[in-house]
Amino acid sequence: MSSHAPHRAHDGWAERAELALAAAGRKRGGARRALLELLAEERCALTAVEIEDALRARSARAVSRASVYRILDELEGLGLVQRVDTGQAMVRYERVAEHEEHHHHLVCDECGIVMPFSDAALERAIDSLSERVPLAVSEHEIVLHGSCRDCAA
Amino acid sequence: MSSHAPHRAHDGWAERAELALAAAGRKRGGARRALLELLAEERCALTAVEIEDALRARSARAVSRASVYRILDELEGLGLVQRVDTGQAMVRYERVAEHEEHHHHLVCDECGIVMPFSDAALERAIDSLSERVPLAVSEHEIVLHGSCRDCAA
DNA sequence: CTTAATGCAAACCGTTTGCATTTCA
DNA sequence: TGAAATGCAAACGGTTTGCATTAAG
Numbered sequence: 001m002s003s004h005a006p007h008r009a010h011d012g013w014a015e016r017a018e019l020a021l022a023a024a025g026r027k028r029g030g031a032r033r034a035l036l037e038l039l040a041e042e043r044c045a046l047t048a049v050e051i052e053d054a055l056r057a058r059s060a061r062a063v064s065r066a067s068v069y070r071i072l073d074e075l076e077g078l079g080l081v082q083r084v085d086t087g088q089a090m091v092r093y094e095r096v097a098e099h100e101e102h103h104h105h106l107v108c109d110e111c112g113i114v115m116p117f118s119d120a121a122l123e124r125a126i127d128s129l130s131e132r133v134p135l136a137v138s139e140h141e142i143v144l145h146g147s148c149r150d151c152a153a
Numbered sequence: 154m155s156s157h158a159p160h161r162a163h164d165g166w167a168e169r170a171e172l173a174l175a176a177a178g179r180k181r182g183g184a185r186r187a188l189l190e191l192l193a194e195e196r197c198a199l200t201a202v203e204i205e206d207a208l209r210a211r212s213a214r215a216v217s218r219a220s221v222y223r224i225l226d227e228l229e230g231l232g233l234v235q236r237v238d239t240g241q242a243m244v245r246y247e248r249v250a251e252h253e254e255h256h257h258h259l260v261c262d263e264c265g266i267v268m269p270f271s272d273a274a275l276e277r278a279i280d281s282l283s284e285r286v287p288l289a290v291s292e293h294e295i296v297l298h299g300s301c302r303d304c305a306a
Numbered sequence: 307c308t309t310a311a312t313g314c315a316a317a318c319c320g321t322t323t324g325c326a327t328t329t330c331a
Numbered sequence: 332t333g334a335a336a337t338g339c340a341a342a343c344g345g346t347t348t349g350c351a352t353t354a355a356g
Contacts, residue, residue, distance in 0.1 A: 065320095067338070
């Protein structure tokens with residue numbers, strides 16, 4: 001599914017995570033370390049099952065489904081991971097990197113592939129309208145649905 | 154939750170729906186008619202449970218949960234209803250009216266209220282970027298999360 | 307009468323939780 | 332040694348499905 005090109009820990013995200021966890025008085029466990037390592041390399045949103053499989057495959061360490069969810073939930077609470085709701089069966093998760101470009105998602109409704117994209121004009125439009133809307137906007141999520149090139153062909 | 158101001162069948166949506174269903178060789182059932190009537194009046198996305206409750210309340214006719222889902226699924230397939238994924242526990246559904254303004258959603262993460270909004274500049278940005286992206290875009294969904302005025306106060 | 311529509315209850319399946327065990331500081 | 336981390340299996344909850352019954356054409 002998503003390519004596996006190791007991007008080499010973006011802006012020390014994993015380190016930042018370890019720090020935040022320590023500050024929150026957490027101990028370091030092997031499952032969480034393996035998951036942090038994986039998320040630091042993945043460039044786009046994965047499901048809990050994809051994460052579980054990826055961890056088992058790279059033989060880093062098998063992590064139980066429950067732990068995957070627990071750890072993701074914990075990281076989300078610390079603002080280190082964000083949930084991406086693509087409208088597919090399973091929710092996806094991806095790291096939130098501080099100095100990385102903010103991106104959104106393209107979803108192929110035929111094969112299910114999820115790709116990231118970003119657009120400055122779009123962000124501007126959202127920032128602008130966020131001020132005129134009856135909601136103190138904290139975050140936004142944009143998902144474009146359609147057919148990817150392979151499926152449309 | 155959502156206000157109940159009857160908007161009086163937008164652009165004959167219910168009629169259009171009846172027509173499309175007949176064209177698809179479907180028979181008319183009481184459950185579906187009640188649901189169409191409700192959706193024609195509601196201006197924003199409802200969950201299956203909200204629909205079920207609303208139908209029971211307005212005493213139009215009680216409709217079983219299974220039928221609510223089946224009918225919504227059928228209408229979605231005909232392009233008469235669209236699923237709105239707000240990231241909350243339950244998916245929401247709303248009618249797709251032909252000559253009605255395309256809108257998106259604001260979600261208060263504290264109380265869960267969902268409000269519609271629309272913005273021309275945003276639509277323009279999306280139309281424009283849709284042409285530069287590696288996906289034949291068929292639809293898009295934008296959800297802004299935050300705190301509504303009541304909750305932020 | 308033939309086929310679609312509906313209700314009910316059971317099945318599904320992604321996610322969460324309880325609890326016993328292991329690991330870290 | 333005490334708290335956090337983890338795995339396993341059971342529980343949850345929204346959605347879907349199988350099947351028997353009712354109703355539309």
